[in-house]
Amino acid sequence: MTSFNAHLATLRAHFKIIFTYRGMMLIQAVRLLLLPLVLAAAWLSIQKTAENPYSDADYLLYYLLVPVILNLTDSRLVFRFPMAVRDGSLSRELLKPFPPLSGYALESIANNLIQLIYLLPFTLLAGYAISDRLQLGHLNLQLLLYMLLAIVLGGLVRMLISGSISLVGFWLEDVTTLNLILNGGIWALLGGMIVPVATFPQHIRCIAEMLPYRYMLSFPIEIVTGRLSQAQILQGFAVTIFWSLLFALIMRLIWKRGLKVYAAYGG
Amino acid sequence: MTQTINEVAIVTRQLSRSFSIRQKSEGLAASLRNFFSPVYKTVNAVCDLEMSIGRGEIIGFLGPNGAGKTTTLKMLSGLLVPSGGSIEVLGFTPFNRDHDFLKSISLVMGQKQNLWWDLPPVETFEIHRRIYGLSDEQYRTRIDELVEMLEISDCLETQTRKLSLGQRMRCELAVSLLHQPSILFLDEPTIGLDILMQKKIRSFLLDYHRRFKPTILLTSHYMDDVAALAQRVIVINYGRKIFDGRLRDLTDRMRPEKIMTVIINNGEFPCQLRDGCRLIHQEGQLYRFLVRREVVGELAACLYNTGQIADLTIEDAPLEEIIGQLFTDNGAAAASAPAKTP
Numbered sequence: 001m002t003s004f005n006a007h008l009a010t011l012r013a014h015f016k017i018i019f020t021y022r023g024m025m026l027i028q029a030v031r032l033l034l035l036p037l038v039l040a041a042a043w044l045s046i047q048k049t050a051e052n053p054y055s056d057a058d059y060l061l062y063y064l065l066v067p068v069i070l071n072l073t074d075s076r077l078v079f080r081f082p083m084a085v086r087d088g089s090l091s092r093e094l095l096k097p098f099p100p101l102s103g104y105a106l107e108s109i110a111n112n113l114i115q116l117i118y119l120l121p122f123t124l125l126a127g128y129a130i131s132d133r134l135q136l137g138h139l140n141l142q143l144l145l146y147m148l149l150a151i152v153l154g155g156l157v158r159m160l161i162s163g164s165i166s167l168v169g170f171w172l173e174d175v176t177t178l179n180l181i182l183n184g185g186i187w188a189l190l191g192g193m194i195v196p197v198a199t200f201p202q203h204i205r206c207i208a209e210m211l212p213y214r215y216m217l218s219f220p221i222e223i224v225t226g227r228l229s230q231a232q233i234l235q236g237f238a239v240t241i242f243w244s245l246l247f248a249l250i251m252r253l254i255w256k257r258g259l260k261v262y263a264a265y266g267g
Numbered sequence: 268m269t270q271t272i273n274e275v276a277i278v279t280r281q282l283s284r285s286f287s288i289r290q291k292s293e294g295l296a297a298s299l300r301n302f303f304s305p306v307y308k309t310v311n312a313v314c315d316l317e318m319s320i321g322r323g324e325i326i327g328f329l330g331p332n333g334a335g336k337t338t339t340l341k342m343l344s345g346l347l348v349p350s351g352g353s354i355e356v357l358g359f360t361p362f363n364r365d366h367d368f369l370k371s372i373s374l375v376m377g378q379k380q381n382l383w384w385d386l387p388p389v390e391t392f393e394i395h396r397r398i399y400g401l402s403d404e405q406y407r408t409r410i411d412e413l414v415e416m417l418e419i420s421d422c423l424e425t426q427t428r429k430l431s432l433g434q435r436m437r438c439e440l441a442v443s444l445l446h447q448p449s450i451l452f453l454d455e456p457t458i459g460l461d462i463l464m465q466k467k468i469r470s471f472l473l474d475y476h477r478r479f480k481p482t483i484l485l486t487s488h489y490m491d492d493v494a495a496l497a498q499r500v501i502v503i504n505y506g507r508k509i510f511d512g513r514l515r516d517l518t519d520r521m522r523p524e525k526i527m528t529v530i531i532n533n534g535e536f537p538c539q540l541r542d543g544c545r546l547i548h549q550e551g552q553l554y555r556f557l558v559r560r561e562v563v564g565e566l567a568a569c570l571y572n573t574g575q576i577a578d579l580t581i582e583d584a585p586l587e588e589i590i591g592q593l594f595t596d597n598g599a600a601a602a603s604a605p606a607k608t609p
């Protein structure tokens with residue numbers, strides 16, 4: 001209970017701070033919206049092959065939702081944590097009876113939630129503008145709940161993976177390059193940012209479905225398109241949970257070793 | 268002062284910490300070689316430090332820049348893992364960072380802020396109240412007390428980054444004390460503050476200690492802080508302990524002389540100088556002597572009897588000087604030698 005209240009208070013504090021830096025959010029929103037817009041336009045303009053299961057309506061819905069999901073599962077740990085090691089501000093977190101990484105995770109979550117203020121109006125507006133080209137007849141409450149759960153789990157697994165990479169910051173001054181190699185690049189491809197996973201060739205899709213990346217972006221949207229069976233959805237949850245547990249374990253191991261090399265700079 | 272085991276708050280045995288620092292090299296060829304097979308140098312920041320601190324004691328932890336004070340405090344508070352030896356703080360091993368251990372300590376570093384930079388201090392208080400699980404009543408009474416003692420009622424609602432250093436430092440102290448830690452590590456709490464503010468912080472700490480009796484381990488380069496607060500001092504240099512005891516004993520041992528300044532009415536100096544008195548300064552009617560403690564009384568009495576003195580002061584050599592002397596090699600030998608009995 002104490003811990004829950006402390007987390008809540010920390011989250012609230014981050015909300016307040018982010019509101020004082022509103023300008024940044026707008027720039028970030030534009031960045032998030034730009035790429036999917038371009039991609040959607042590109043996919044609509046090329047000829048589709050026979051085995052491609054996605055119709056124009058599917059593509060539109062997909063890229064309409066990409067910015068929102070992308071944002072909701074975003075994690076800033078890779079930037080935030082190595083910085084805290086470098087400037088020694090991790091020390092003050094370590095001194096409190098509060099899990100040190102929670103603060104950084106909550107900062108990230110607060111940021112993602114507030115970003116919705118910019119993203120949702122745009123998404124709704126754009127959705128309204130192209131509403132005659134979207135197909136939403138199949139949507140029901142159950143699908144939406146599945147989607148929500150998928151977003152939460154996707155955010156969790158992304159947080160844990162980028163968290164594991166960020167902890168390498170105990171040894172390296174900067175982990176963004178490492179993140180780009182291990183996480184970012186593969187993620188953009190296999191997560192469905194550029195090409196929806198459902199339209200991958202069969203064998204690549206099989207691989208993508210076993211890796212964690214799909215679950216950070218594509219999976220929640222695939223649920224909304226209504227093209228996944230109940231079994232496929234549940235299987236997706238299982239895969240996400242498996243990766244989450246694995247990376248939680250990895251993170252724990254790195255954390256224990258990292259603390260021993262932590263130099264607590266400053267003072 | 269004898270103590271039973273359960274009154275001991277902090278014990279270290281052969282506590283050591285070394286850092287390996289990568290050597291920089293000059294020139295491209297050497298840099299390249301260094302890149303592929305780096306050369307490391309080991310710095311022994313703390314060496315075989317033995318200390319035992321009782322509950323409720325205030326210890327002045329002294330040493331020149333780079334002596335290893337901050338490194339020791341970081342190990343005692345669980346931030347750094349020791350490279351050798353052991354520590355027990357309230358029965359806990361600090362580096363394990365047990366929940367209950369963290370709840371009973373506080374580390375205040377001069378420049379490190381616990382306060383959230385972008386929020387007013389009162390918001391940080393609220394967060395800490397939840398992190399430390401304080402009840403509404405506890406929170407209210409403690410905040411009221413601290414705000415009153417530190418005189419910070421008008422800073423509470425101002426964004427932290429807009430506060431002056433002195434205001435921030437006092438709010439910083441308030442945050443660190445909100446959970447009423449039983450051990451308080453203070454690393455240069457008065458650094459950069461003006462004399463008046465230093466005094467305020469000192470008298471606050473004294474007052475706070477009188478009320479709540481926390482164990483305090485304090486480092487400071489301002490000897491006034493140490494003289495006002497510390498009952499006992501531990502002095503380290505190059506990571507090794509060179510003195511542990513009462514400040515009084517340290518000054519007696521290092522400086523067995525007093526400084527006596529006399530202004531006489533007119534004429535020649537009226538008293539015969541004997542062994543143990545040395546004139547170090549004269550300007551007109553003002554004479555300044557270095558006088559061994561045991562002859563101070565005699566000289567003063569003689570002067571008094573002549574009826575010639577306009578003014579007479581007797582004082583210790585400045586603490587700064589005594590401590591400074593300690594950090595020379597001769598000084599260190601003198602401090603660790605057994606005390607001369609007069």
Ligand SMILES: Nc1ncnc2c1ncn2[C@@H]1O[C@H](COP(=O)(O)OP(=O)(O)OP(=O)(O)O)[C@@H](O)[C@H]1O
Pocket residue numbers: 263264265267286287288310311312330331332333334335336337338339
């Ligand atoms: N993280 C670190 N990495 C490498 N060397 C370090 C590190 N921290 C401290 N040192 C070295 O250890 C020695 C002791 O440093 P420390 O900060 O404990 O001194 P200090 O007594 O607090 O000095 P000051 O009075 O200047 O604050 C110094 O030589 C310092 O350079």
Ligand SMILES: [Mg+2]
Pocket residue numbers: 267336337338454
């Ligand atoms: Mg220091």
